[in-house]
Amino acid sequence: MRTETVEIYSDASNAAVIRHPGRQFPGMLIQGDTLHNLSRMAAAALAGAVPDTDHWYDLQELADDLRVRTEFYIQVMREHGLELPFFPAAAD
Structure with missing residues (x-):
């Protein structure tokens, strides 16, 4: 830091x-809790989308980007011994 x-x-x-x-x-x-919520909302929207459509691919990219950013946030917080502002799901 x-x-x-x-x-x-x-x-x-x-x-x-x-x-x-x-x-x-x-x-x-x-904020970390907001990032986590956005990531979960994108994943939920992707789950309800019609596969292999332009909309689905856009949602897939959004969900992947937010998931990677959330994973990085979790990694950095843990490296510094900081508490997460949310309870990570098993997929986090």
């Missing part, structure tokens, strides 16, 4: 907009 100064454009709850040093554009911070 390291500490750096970031530019904060909004610190609204669940809508923080920050610019990390070295990045041209600000990004939006997604």
Whole structure:
């Protein structure tokens, strides 16, 4: 872990907009519990989609991206001995 100064454009709850040093554009911070919920919603939407359609492939890509990001979040939290803000499912 390291500490750096970031530019904060909004610190609204669940809508923080920050610019990390070295990045041209600000990004939006997604809290861990929100990330986990988005990942689960995408997986549920995928499960209800018609397989092998354009819509299904878009949902598959979204669900995969959110799952990978959630897995990375879990890994980083565990590496630093931090408690997760959610109970991971067996698939997490």
